[in-house]
Amino acid sequence: MPDDADTVWLPEHFIGGHAALDLANAVFDRRIPAPDNELLKSARDVAGWLRASGLADDSQAQAVAGVADAGLVERVREIREASHSIFAARAAARSPPAEALGLLFRRAANGLSAGRLEPCSTRLDLNFVQWQDPEAITAFLAMLSVEAFFTLPDERLRSCPRCGWLFVDTSRGGKRRWCSMRTCGNREKASRHNAHAH
Structure with a gap:
């Protein structure tokens, strides 16, 4: 129980357009x-993220939540930070x-x-025991980022100028600026309005 x-x-946590970007965004700002x-403070947080992202179902997420290995969260954060540094660099047109x-x-x-991961056609599926294995979970998330590295279009990768979250710009003209208009877009509008009012 949470x-x-x-x-x-x-839903606002999952604006990246790819699970690897959503993981890279799993910090407040x-x-x-x-x-x-x-935002990833415990195995339960990792489990909740996997469930909310659609990567794990309820029973798989419960298996992750029950992982007692204190290193799980540290390993997932390591994947998150590596992913962020790679995709932030690409969004800024850097190597x-x-x-x-x-x-x-x-x-x-x-x-x-x-043997902790088993390819299933071109996807990776974890069996129930693997969802309890910190190394398998970490490898699964690393594979998502490797896949994204080869498939996401550099010219559509963006970093929100307000919070730094990453996303794939799928707008028709490629002019999306904010991670979300409901959050950062509105905050930016409000701060500009307040600046003009003073």
Whole structure:
């Protein structure tokens, strides 16, 4: 059962257009980190994120939530930060950092070579036992980022100028600026209005 300290995942957390970007965005704010900026604080938060993102069903998420290994959250955050550094660089038309890319490739390869991940056609599916294995979960998330690295179009990758969240701009003209008009877009409008009012 979730407790009051668990992160509540909302549709607004999943604006990236790809699960690897949504994972990279799993902090409150990238540009001006708040004192409590972390959204992945426990195995339950990781489980909730996997469930809300559509990557895991209820029973799979419950398996993740029950992982007692304290290293799970640390490993998932490591994948998140490597993913963020790669896709933020690409959104800014810079070369992705080799160390971060190497880390993702290593985590994915280790999971595959150790038999922790089983390819199912071109997708990876984890069986119930694997959802309880921190290494398998980490390898699964690393594979998502590796896949995104090869498939997401650089010219459509964006970073929100207000919060720094990443997203694929799928708008017709490619002019989407904010992660979400409902959050950062409206906040920017309000701050501009207040600045003009003074």
